[in-house]
Every structure is written in structure tokens, then in C-alpha cells.
Amino acid sequence: MIRIVIAEGQRMLLDALAAMISLHSDFEIVGKACTGEEALKLVTDVRPDICITDIQLPGMKGLELAERLKGGSCKVVILTALVQVGYFERAIQAGVSAYLSKDSGSEELLKALRSVMSGRRVYTRELLADSAPEENPLTEREKEVLLLVAGGKTTQEIAGVLHLSRGTVRNYISGILEKLRVKNRIEAIIRSKEKGWLEPFPI
Structure with missing residues (x-):
């Protein structure tokens, strides 16, 4: 049975x-x-x-x-x-x-x-x-930034982890939103998860 x-x-x-x-x-x-x-x-x-x-x-x-x-x-x-x-x-x-x-x-x-x-x-x-994987448009650095965003880290915390300025991190996030065609960080995380793109990257 x-x-x-x-x-x-x-x-x-x-x-x-x-x-x-x-x-x-x-x-x-x-x-x-x-x-x-x-x-x-x-x-x-x-x-x-x-x-x-x-x-x-x-x-x-x-x-x-x-x-x-x-x-x-x-x-x-x-x-x-x-x-x-x-x-x-x-x-x-x-x-x-x-x-x-x-x-x-x-x-x-x-x-x-x-x-x-x-x-x-x-x-x-x-x-x-119909499920051929769509290519991830993000660079390796953008993937790292988005992964940290998904982990709940602030712009300042991301800058510290990646040894970047806060302005540079903000630029990366703006680029991520533009490439993924979303309005904010939450939508970027959701879209990346749906596409299977939000996987751990070495940091």
C-alpha cells in the first residue's frame, strides 16, 4: 500500500x-x-x-x-x-x-x-x-552583493565584507535592480530565487 x-x-x-x-x-x-x-x-x-x-x-x-x-x-x-x-x-x-x-x-x-x-x-x-535555464545577467561581484543582501546585511555591512566603499555597493545594487528589471531589493531576491540564481558564492 x-x-x-x-x-x-x-x-x-x-x-x-x-x-x-x-x-x-x-x-x-x-x-x-x-x-x-x-x-x-x-x-x-x-x-x-x-x-x-x-x-x-x-x-x-x-x-x-x-x-x-x-x-x-x-x-x-x-x-x-x-x-x-x-x-x-x-x-x-x-x-x-x-x-x-x-x-x-x-x-x-x-x-x-x-x-x-x-x-x-x-x-x-x-x-x-520549456525549462531551459535562462542565463544569469549578473556579474560574479553582483552575485556576491545580492547574496549578502538576501542574508539581511546593510549597505555598510556589505561594504565591510567585500572591502568596498558604501557608494560602490550602492552602485552595484542599482546595477542589479536594472539588470533584473525590478524596483527594489526584495523583488531582486524573489526574482533570483525563482530563476534558481541565488546560490552561495565564495566570499
């Missing part, structure tokens, strides 16, 4: 998905959640074999949930209707077992779940084709 937790923000879809999977005797739905936080607690409490999660959950998103579950015994299956560059790469880094389109049929989903339990990874081909 394959024990499953499902996380889906829309209650009707959540119930329909659970009902469909429950029709098959080798699956058991052991929990349903409408937010990422609820799903994380459920996985911790009931220890399912698989957590199926929508990528766009209320609160904690599906990718963040996958990252939180990485390294545990629960396999993560992402369902998405989005074709977004950077999402697939981030899912791979989080160690998800399957990355599937919501346009997939029920039989395709069930086959993927069984494949995941046998140790295989399953990715919807259309999502793969």
Missing part, C-alpha cells in the same frame, strides 16, 4: 484528486492539506511514502515544501500548470521524484506514482522542453 499526502490550495481539486487516487487499491490517502504549512505538519505526523503538492500553494509554496522535505523518507511529486524557467531547476535541486503537468491524465499520474515508489524519477516532457 502506497501512503499519500496531497497538498492542493483549491479544495475542490484536492477532494477530486484524493477521490480519484483512492479508487485504486494500492494507494491510501492518509492526509489532505490546503497550505504548505499544513502539508509539512502532515508529512511529519503521518510519515507518508509520497507527498503530492501543487507548486503554487497558499503560504509556503510547493517548491519550498519540497526543499524542507529534502533528505527525508517521503518522496515529493510536484504538480504544476506553470511553465516557468527556473522552477524545474529548483525542483531538481530539491530532490523531487516527479515534476508533472496538471494537464497529465489520471492514468499518467498513477503510473508516475508507482514509478516513483520503484525508485525512478518522472518528468513531464513538455515542462522539460
Whole structure:
């Protein structure tokens, strides 16, 4: 018996998905959640074999949930209707077992779940084709500055870490905002995370 937790923000879809999977005797739905936080607690409490999660959950998103579950015994299956560059790469880094389109049929989903339990990874081909990584426009120094910004450091603190003047740091930040086409530091951090660009760099 394959024990499953499902996380889906829309209650009707959540119930329909659970009902469909429950029709098959080798699956058991052991929990349903409408937010990422609820799903994380459920996985911790009931220890399912698989957590199926929508990528766009209320609160904690599906990718963040996958990252939180990485390294545990629960396999993560992402369902998405989005074709977004950077999402697939981030899912791979989080160690998800399957990355599937919501346009997939029920039989395709069930086959993927069984494949995941046998140790295989399953990715919807259309999502793969549209997930070619977009080149990061930032220089190595700009990446270092943005990483420190994401770590909560002030302009003065960044200047100290990188041995730069505050004016130079401000210039770097202005360049980062322009290249990423965002209005402020928070948007720069969010955009870089979505693209899978905000990774640690040696400082």
C-alpha cells in the first residue's frame, strides 16, 4: 500500500484528486492539506511514502515544501500548470521524484506514482522542453552583493565584507535592480530565487 499526502490550495481539486487516487487499491490517502504549512505538519505526523503538492500553494509554496522535505523518507511529486524557467531547476535541486503537468491524465499520474515508489524519477516532457535555464545577467561581484543582501546585511555591512566603499555597493545594487528589471531589493531576491540564481558564492 502506497501512503499519500496531497497538498492542493483549491479544495475542490484536492477532494477530486484524493477521490480519484483512492479508487485504486494500492494507494491510501492518509492526509489532505490546503497550505504548505499544513502539508509539512502532515508529512511529519503521518510519515507518508509520497507527498503530492501543487507548486503554487497558499503560504509556503510547493517548491519550498519540497526543499524542507529534502533528505527525508517521503518522496515529493510536484504538480504544476506553470511553465516557468527556473522552477524545474529548483525542483531538481530539491530532490523531487516527479515534476508533472496538471494537464497529465489520471492514468499518467498513477503510473508516475508507482514509478516513483520503484525508485525512478518522472518528468513531464513538455515542462522539460520549456525549462531551459535562462542565463544569469549578473556579474560574479553582483552575485556576491545580492547574496549578502538576501542574508539581511546593510549597505555598510556589505561594504565591510567585500572591502568596498558604501557608494560602490550602492552602485552595484542599482546595477542589479536594472539588470533584473525590478524596483527594489526584495523583488531582486524573489526574482533570483525563482530563476534558481541565488546560490552561495565564495566570499
